[in-house]
Amino acid sequence: MTSSEHGGLQALAAEAAANVSGGGQAHEHVERHDVEPVNSAAHRPLYEGRKAIHPKLVHGTFRNIKWVVMAVTLGIYYVLPWVRWDRGLNAPDQAVLLDMPGRRFYFFFIEIWPQEIYYITGLLVLAALALFLATSLFGRVWCGYACPQTVWTDLFIMVERMVEGDRNERLRMAKRKWTLGKFFKKTIKHSIWVLIALATGGAWVFYFADAPTLARDLVTLQAPAVSYLFIGVFASTTYLLGGLAREQVCTYMCPWPRIQGALVDDQSFLVSYRADRGEPRGAHRKGDPWEGRGDCIDCKQCVVACPMGIDIRDGDQLECIQCALCIDACDDIMTRIDRPRGLITYDNFDNQDRRAKGEPMRVRLLRARTVLYAILIAVVGIVMLSALVTRSVLDVNVLRDRNPLFVTLSDGSVRNGYEVKILNKLNAVRVFNVSIDNLEGARMSTLTESGLEVLPVEVPSDRLRNMRVFVTVPQDKLDQLDDGVADIAFVVTDTTDGTVVRNRTTFRGPEAR
């Protein structure tokens, strides 16, 4: 098979390969690599084992951004459960706590009950929209910088580099036979990986229980078995996905690469090789003229830097997580050979076309889809915020008995039964006065008390109280019912601050005869 028959990238690659063999003296300070991209399309059998990728450390803007993002995200993940937040007595003082047995989520000043799970839904909607917006603007920035898979893989590679050395040492070690030294280094590397994995699984369980208490229990083996189970599960997945599977998670397991194709357009800035500037590529000797050839000297620094094992010069492709490390790698080389930086850069299809036509480049961040995403984010954000601000710390639910609809008592009065639930979402015992509105002569009774106009109810802090309340209307007041029905309301008043919640329901009696 000859690649040129198929044109496209394979043809370019073949030409480039021919150029490399041209030989000649390389630039000073420019390292050259004789490598093929690991995930090349050239030869693929039915099943293929993973070929190890040994990314080379690069230095530059995007590498620094990634270090900062890694430090911030890992810092948040490991430290957040230990942040304290005073909520008063009888309430957890952990800033972020998912209290499953107590059926409460705590997030700093926010506390939500199970029926308020729509706040979580809103957060997920916001997160999805933010992801759409970021992707339509700058491609897979989430994948490249912030995704836990990327961050932990980066961390694991960093450990690998510290123990085994950079790419070249690792390659040499991979080819070497097993020696005591190699075994020692591998053991150290995997031990550190396991420690990181255990810390990751360990931090996870702290979000679900009081962190200091659980930490003490974990050490003294007093913690519940499920804690150890979850630490085990998350430690093994961290080790497996971050240490061993790495780029395969993104390429084979994650659905996001498939979805992103629908989210980017010709204006989205993607990490791209500027073929118009780089081609025809080929080796370049110091002092040779640059006329008639591209800026790409085919040093393959972009390939060795790539944690996904691809060649960015093949164009936008599914495996690319847009981590921009190839930009740093290439910019470094461009500086050394005294050519303008940005041969690999954030670029878009529109500008590729415009350059081809000789038109000036342009940046269009405001487009129909980005504006729509931004509007949706604003709308959902405002709805969520207003829901949060107006969140009631007192909820009342009233369920009317439906069988029997009403009970006639011996003195001719009519009684209805109600299930009254009062939710006290404050961290304080509250006393409420329950009264009936819009029903003259109504008296309330419970199993223990009767004939009450106002029923005092004490609800424990942060709890729900469920009561059976009977409402009785004397016979001579029954004419206020309209065909056997009256619209009434239970009025629940906080005796301390006067907050009032009305819950509408009905009172039923015999229909007019």
Add this chain to the structure above:
Amino acid sequence: MSDNSETTGSNTGGPETGKPTRHVDDYTGVETTGHEWDGIRELDNPLPRWWLWSFYACILWAVGYWFLYPAWPLASSYTKGMLGFSQRAEVTQQVAASRAALGKYDEQLLAGALEDVPGNPELHSVALAGGESAFGDNCAPCHGRGAQGFKGYPNLNDDSWLWGGTLADIQTTLRHGIRWEADDETRLNDMPRFLDDGILSRAEISDTVQHVLAISGREADPVAAARGAEVFAAQCVVCHMEDGRGNQDLGAPNLTDAIWLYGGDEETLYASIAHSRRGVMPAWQGRLNDATIAKLALYVHALGGGEAAAPAE
């Protein structure tokens, strides 16, 4: 690459091998599977080898499962598996476990006085839940699912009780039933059939009806009611008492209130006096255990009309 060059070589195929050729994607140089949907073709990339091993591992897992767990249907049975696992046995165990857990409450219920149970919220709520369940199984056919009653079957939500509405009264009624002849201690008292047995004439019964209408606060013919009062004083006060307020010891209803088991209109009252009424409730002792009867008594008492026990003398 030579081993598959005949399929990837070109679109025109290799005449020397005679094998069918496959389409090759221009952009990636990868063969496609040959399927096409609206111009979209599927690349035939190799599967990752770890995926293949995971697949084999799943197959092995399934085979292991066949031996360990119930799996294959046979003609009249199924393979039981070496672990002897059975969902039915698990359910039986769970039911037994929950029975045992509830047994603790049954003992508490029978150990102390029934009147003390409402003071123990945990025990009370367990008893009410058990009572509601037992009520649905045993009592709802006559008294209704909401204990609302029907004509001839009392409403248990209200505050009117034929044989008493204290916990002890309700428990006794449940145990021994009403006019249940198989039980020696059953609640028994029959109202005479005043017309059928020739005790009263039709006119006297009509007068008595007017009297009953009058004492229950409704419109009545004063002259007839006055005549009826005399009949009432002679025939009815033994059970219904002089003021007509009834007697719970005898199961005689209060005739002055708003609640009528069979109906309070003139015609129904006449029929009740003329032909009597004879409502029957079975005795539940022996059919339900003591704990269940106690729970039922607590449940019915808490429906809204339960009476407080008379202070001990």
